[in-house]
Amino acid sequence: MLETVTPMKTEASDALSETAQKGDAEKRGRKASKEVRRLQLIEATIDSLAKRGYAETTMADVADGAGLSRGIVNFHFESKEKLLIATLQHMYDEYSAHWRTALQKAGDDPARQLQYLVWADFDRSICNKRKLAAWLAFWGEAKSRPTYQALSSSRDAYYQQVFIDLCATLKESGGYSYEPQVIALALSAMLEGLWLRLMMGTEDTTRETALQAANAFLAAAFPKHYG
Amino acid sequence: MLETVTPMKTEASDALSETAQKGDAEKRGRKASKEVRRLQLIEATIDSLAKRGYAETTMADVADGAGLSRGIVNFHFESKEKLLIATLQHMYDEYSAHWRTALQKAGDDPARQLQYLVWADFDRSICNKRKLAAWLAFWGEAKSRPTYQALSSSRDAYYQQVFIDLCATLKESGGYSYEPQVIALALSAMLEGLWLRLMMGTEDTTRETALQAANAFLAAAFPKHYG
DNA sequence: CACCATTTGTTGAACATTCATTCAATATGG
DNA sequence: CCATATTGAATGAATGTTCAACAAATGGTG
Secondary structure (H helix, E strand, O other): OOOOOOOOOOHHHHHHHOOOOOOOHHHOOOOOOHHHHHHHHHHHHHHHHHHHOOOOOOHHHHHHHHOOOOOHHHHHHOOHHHHHHHHHHHHHHHHHHHHHHHHHHOOOOHHHHHHHHHHHHOOOOOOOHHHHHHHHHHHHHHOOOHHHHHHHOOOOHHHHHHHHHHHHHHHHHHOOOOOHHHHHHHHHHHHHHHHHHHHHOOOOOOHHHHHHHHHHHHHHHOHHHHO | OOOOOOOOOOHHHHHHHOOOOOOOHHHOOOOOOHHHHHHHHHHHHHHHHHHHOOOOOOHHHHHHHHOOOOOHHHHHHOOHHHHHHHHHHHHHHHHHHHHHHHHHHOOOOHHHHHHHHHHHHOOOOOOOHHHHHHHHHHHHHHOOOHHHHHHHOOOOHHHHHHHHHHHHHHHHHHOOOOOHHHHHHHHHHHHHHHHHHHHHOOOOOOHHHHHHHHHHHHHHHOHHHHO
C-alpha cells in the first residue's frame, strides 16, 4: 500500500557511514572534508531537535551527538544561529527535491500527479519521527524569527501553485464546481495537519491511517478521478 | 459570514482592565487578589510567547510585560515551568469551553452541529494571531516534554470522538460510503492544518479563506447536507 | 475609631547555573 | 614544513531562582 515513490536517500546518512560515529572513538580527531563534517553536524542537530526540542538544543549536545569536541561547531558554522539555518535549509532542500522527483515520476496524467504528490508526503524518507519532530521544532520558532520564515514552511508558494494548477485541471476534466485555489488550500492544509498529528505522536494516527485520510479526501473531492 | 458562535470573553482581559497596566505606574506595588495576578501573568506569558517564541520567552520579559517586578512570577507560580504549564492549561480550558458551547448552541441537527464546530474553530476569540502563535510555540516543544503532551493538542480524544460520531450519523442519513473515523481524521487534520497556515502568517491564508476551504471540504464530503 | 501585630504581597539585588563563543595549543594530512 | 582541522579550557553574558527588606491589607483589641 505504501509504495516508495522515490528511492532517495539522505546524503548525510551516507556521509555519516564513512565518518566517525559513536562506536568509532579512535576516529575522533581525524580530519574529514568540510562538507562531510557539515553534514555530520547537521544530522546531529536534527537528532537533538527531535530529542530535546528547539529550546533545549545546545551546541554541546550537537557536538556530543556527532562525537566531536565543543568548539567544532563554531569552526564550521560560525554561530549557533547559522548552524540552525543551515539545518533548516538542508531539510527544506531535501523536501523540495523529494516532491519534485515524485511529480516527475508521475508522468503526464494530472490525477496521477496529484496522487504521487500525496504519496510523497508520507514517504518514509521524509515522513519519520525524527524529521517531523525537527520540522515542528522549527515551526514553533518560525513566526518570531524572520530568518526562518521563508524556509520553515516546507511547502512553499510554488508547491502551492502546483496544487492549484492540478486542481484546476481536474476540475475541467471532471466537471467539478469548486474554486481550484480553495480546494487546493483544503488539501494542502490537510496534509500539513496530518503531519502535525504524526509529529505529536497521537496514538490514533499512523502513517497508514494518515494516508487513508488523505485518500478519502481525494475520493470525496474528485470522485470521477479517484472513485 | 463569520458569525460569532459564542460571545465568550477571556476572563483575563476583564481582570486586566481593573488592575495595573503599563500606564498606571502609580498602581505598582498595590496588592491584587491571587487569581487576578495569576491571570495577568498568564496573559503576559501568552504575549511573550507570541512575540518572542518559546525559546526566547524569559521570566524578566513576562514580568516586564505585566508591569511587575522580577521576583513576582516565582511567588505566584513557583517556577518558570509551572507558569508555562498553567498558561497552557488556561488556553486548553478556553478552547475546550468554546467548542462545547458552540456544540450546545447548534441544537440537535448533526449537520448543524458539525458546521458550528467548524465555525467555532475560526472564531475571533480563539483564532487570532496572538493565541495561535502561543499554541504553535507550545506545539514545538510538546513532543520533547511529557508534561505538555496531554494539554498541547487542544483538540483532544473526546473532541475527536465527537467528530467521529457526527460523521457516522451523517453517513447513515446521507448514504455516504467512507469510514467515519477516516473522514473525521481528514476533517480535523484539515482544521489544524488551516490553523497552522494562519499561525505561520502565510499571505494567501486569512480567516476568511480558511473558512472557505473548510466549507469546501464539508460540501465535498457531505454533498447531501452541505451542497 | 485608633493602634498595633500579623499575614500577605511585592521588590530588586545577589547568587548560581547554563551556555555560546573565543582562542592558544595541538594534531593531522599533504 | 605548511595549511588546515580539532581540541578543551577560559570567558562573559544571559537568565532562573532565592531571599532579606519593605509595603500594603487584615484583623483583633482597647
